[in-house]
Amino acid sequence: MSAKMKESSKSKPSGEEQVLEFLAKLEHPLKSEIEEIRSIILNAYENITEHIKWNAPSFCIQEQDRITFNLHGKAGIRLVFHCGAKGSSTTGEGPLIQDDTKLLVWLAADRAIVTFASMDDVHSKRDQLTKVIVKWIEATTP
Helix, strand or coil: CCHHHHHHHCCCCCHHHHHHHHHHHCCCCCHHHHHHHHHHHHHHCCCCEEEEECCEEEEEECCEEEEEEECCCCCCEEEEECCCCCCCCCCCCCCCCCCCCCCCEEEECCEEEEEECCHHHHHHHHHHHHHHHHHHHHHHCC
């Protein structure tokens, strides 16, 4: 058996394995903050899974992406709250959820971001972030 065939016969890494490998190789000034936010997301809602999308960790419910890191830019770390590749049928009807936390910056009715600049920022937003994650997932899960 050729080396190429052996390699193709290996199973694809799980989503968690993809993320752990990505994080092990990641060189980012806010890496500790990224890992802390990842932990918050994974603990916020039962059955959240993860994988790599847009060259960053992304979090799913029922194999549909809902929250994805954006690690580029100078404004810190961004979490993009979205409705997956197909989007939402609520476009044009106002924001998808009522955000009492005021964390979300709305880019569209079904797309918003939260930005983090430091570990203090992550810690100060922890409880509100957890609430937003739960509301977002409940609003976007059939």
